[in-house]
Amino acid sequence: MRGAPVRTTLGGVGDTSDRELVRRARRGDRDAAAELFRRYWQNAWRAAYALTGRRALADDAAADAFERAFAALDRFDVERPFAPWLQRIVANRTLDLLRAERRLAGDDPPEPVDVGSSHREGDRALLEAVVELPLERRVAVVLRFGIGMTPKEIAATLDLPVGTVNSRLARALEQLRESLEVEHVRRD
Amino acid sequence: MSAGIDQRLERLLEALPEPEREAGERALAKALDALPARRVPPRPHLRAAALLLAAAFVLLALAAGALAAAGALHVSFGQLPPPSRQAQTARSARQLAVPQGADAIAVVVDGRLSLATSGGLQLEGLPVTVAALSPHALYVAAGIGDSLVAMAPDGRRAWSRGAGGRVTAIGWAPDGLHIAYVVARDGGFRLHVVEGNGRRDRLIDTAVRPVTPAWRADSLALAYVAAGGDPVVYDLAHRSRTIVSARSAQDATRLAFAPEGGALAIGTRHGFAVAGGGAALNGFDFAPARVGGLGWLDGELAVAVDPAHPGREDTVVQLFAVARGAAEPLGSLVAPAPIAALDADGGRLTVAVAAPAAIRVLSSSPGAPTGKARLPQTGTVLELAPGSSVESLAVR
Numbered sequence A: 001m002r003g004a005p006v007r008t009t010l011g012g013v014g015d016t017s018d019r020e021l022v023r024r025a026r027r028g029d030r031d032a033a034a035e036l037f038r039r040y041w042q043n044a045w046r047a048a049y050a051l052t053g054r055r056a057l058a059d060d061a062a063a064d065a066f067e068r069a070f071a072a073l074d075r076f077d078v079e080r081p082f083a084p085w086l087q088r089i090v091a092n093r094t095l096d097l098l099r100a101e102r103r104l105a106g107d108d109p110p111e112p113v114d115v116g117s118s119h120r121e122g123d124r125a126l127l128e129a130v131v132e133l134p135l136e137r138r139v140a141v142v143l144r145f146g147i148g149m150t151p152k153e154i155a156a157t158l159d160l161p162v163g164t165v166n167s168r169l170a171r172a173l174e175q176l177r178e179s180l181e182v183e184h185v186r187r188d
Numbered sequence B: 001m002s003a004g005i006d007q008r009l010e011r012l013l014e015a016l017p018e019p020e021r022e023a024g025e026r027a028l029a030k031a032l033d034a035l036p037a038r039r040v041p042p043r044p045h046l047r048a049a050a051l052l053l054a055a056a057f058v059l060l061a062l063a064a065g066a067l068a069a070a071g072a073l074h075v076s077f078g079q080l081p082p083p084s085r086q087a088q089t090a091r092s093a094r095q096l097a098v099p100q101g102a103d104a105i106a107v108v109v110d111g112r113l114s115l116a117t118s119g120g121l122q123l124e125g126l127p128v129t130v131a132a133l134s135p136h137a138l139y140v141a142a143g144i145g146d147s148l149v150a151m152a153p154d155g156r157r158a159w160s161r162g163a164g165g166r167v168t169a170i171g172w173a174p175d176g177l178h179i180a181y182v183v184a185r186d187g188g189f190r191l192h193v194v195e196g197n198g199r200r201d202r203l204i205d206t207a208v209r210p211v212t213p214a215w216r217a218d219s220l221a222l223a224y225v226a227a228g229g230d231p232v233v234y235d236l237a238h239r240s241r242t243i244v245s246a247r248s249a250q251d252a253t254r255l256a257f258a259p260e261g262g263a264l265a266i267g268t269r270h271g272f273a274v275a276g277g278g279a280a281l282n283g284f285d286f287a288p289a290r291v292g293g294l295g296w297l298d299g300e301l302a303v304a305v306d307p308a309h310p311g312r313e314d315t316v317v318q319l320f321a322v323a324r325g326a327a328e329p330l331g332s333l334v335a336p337a338p339i340a341a342l343d344a345d346g347g348r349l350t351v352a353v354a355a356p357a358a359i360r361v362l363s364s365s366p367g368a369p370t371g372k373a374r375l376p377q378t379g380t381v382l383e384l385a386p387g388s389s390v391e392s393l394a395v396r
Helices: A018-026 A030-052 A055-071 A082-105 A121-131 A135-146 A151-158 A162-187 B002-010 B021-033 B044-069 B085-092
Strands: B104-109 B112-117 B122-127 B131-133 B140-144 B147-151 B159-162 B167-172 B178-185 B188-195 B202-205 B221-225 B231-235 B240-243 B254-257 B264-267 B271-275 B281-285 B290-297 B300-306 B315-323 B326-335 B339-345 B348-354 B359-363 B380-384 B390-395
Touching: A018 A030, A018 A082, A030 A055, A030 A082, A030 A121, A030 A135, A030 B021, A055 A082, A055 B021, A055 B159, A082 A135, A082 A151, A121 A135, A121 A162, A121 B002, A135 A151, A135 A162, A135 B002, A151 A162, A162 B002, B104 B131, B104 B140, B104 B348, B104 B359, B112 B140, B122 B140, B131 B167, B131 B390, B140 B167, B140 B178, B147 B167, B147 B178, B178 B221, B202 B231, B221 B254, B231 B264, B254 B290, B264 B290, B271 B290, B271 B300, B281 B326, B290 B315, B290 B348, B300 B326, B300 B339, B315 B339, B315 B348, B326 B348, B339 B390, B348 B390
Parallel strands: B290 B339
Antiparallel strands: B104 B112, B104 B390, B112 B122, B131 B140, B140 B147, B147 B159, B167 B178, B178 B188, B188 B202, B221 B231, B231 B240, B254 B264, B264 B271, B271 B281, B290 B300, B300 B315, B315 B326, B339 B348, B348 B359, B359 B380
């Protein structure tokens, strides 16, 4: 006998809170871990991309960060929000890769920035200006404005005094303003 | 103006491009592999067993400590003690040693790189997919994860770049200025060429086979195997391709340019052919015996020939003079077991043989006799567990 097709739901995870997903992932639930990944992969990758300006490096950094985060789920405090914890791991892993690359490649100039062609002109100019910032200023800007960390959180992540972070942010904004003004004049 | 930049910066991430789908899939697989293993709550009797086991371990440790105090057993944590003279002798055959007169040797076995340089660097166990030495062994390029990585044997300078997939073959140009590499992507394989410093990566062909690319001696052209099985010679300067469409060269598994004259040796499963360079040869067939390796040894073609029925015939490295469309056998070197990999560099021949008790890497001295002779047993530079798979072998 043929009846109408029956729809069933197999343990959906789409509406579950991050906290519950983390708890389940800790017990080895791959569906819950995959849902966490889907929720935050894009933002994690974009943060790594904003820091590096290169797709390949962003791929490696964001993937490494998720691998480390999932391996360290047992040590994560579920009473705290998952996203900022993950973003800190992304930032640290990206910085590690950038530092390692700089150490290995010496003083050679970095590869040309791989900014996508799909940006609006203004965003593209801003992104190019950001990736042209010296590494320490770029990191401060992306962590502050891209990831939304407070200067205090950035200081803790980078192991720096808060005053140094504020100083880097101020200088970075100044440099960005100058870069965009130059760009504006050029287009005029 | 500053306030405007603040707001635009806050929208920066939203305006950034999206990651590629394949990158996400690879990252997800990697992340899921890192998850803690699924835990099962311990049952009461298992918990008791675990406690008993722990107690036994403590007793064992105490007993070991007592023996150590009595001098009957050496117990150490952290750094290993210096080996005794006897232990050093026993271990020496299992450590990779640089063949006499060479700068370095790199072997990838079961996905692990062993590297030794004349400068004293000894690297063992680095997980890689494949590795290749630059001329004079100034660098080693290796596939690590989804990246192509160049390491300086002295650890001074190196670089890494994402390859977008697993690197399955690497060929370093003789002038050291370019690296050709094959990467697994989208269910197939792609050929790239990148400069020796890791910059200016160029996609050469989107459909190739995972065969190690071979460079012509002038470093201006390279040969690879297209997805259809035909060897192709790619001219870097003119960006032109020449397909070697000979029946005897179809389904090529190995490629090697002669050190002079531009002749390309093409190894297949049961034979070889030579194209170009005035030495074109339509084919030499050993069937049912198999070709286990191919290279040029001081201008002579060295072909590893494994018998179809082990035990009935010797495995040999057959040497040929190739000229004017003919291959004249010059002699052969008998190997003690089937050859898993062969590297010829100048006058030095190095082979990895799969002996029943171990994988052995043997290296001849430059200028070894080309008449029938046994490969030097004293030239063993590495012994590995039997059943291992040799992915690549290079001596420079």
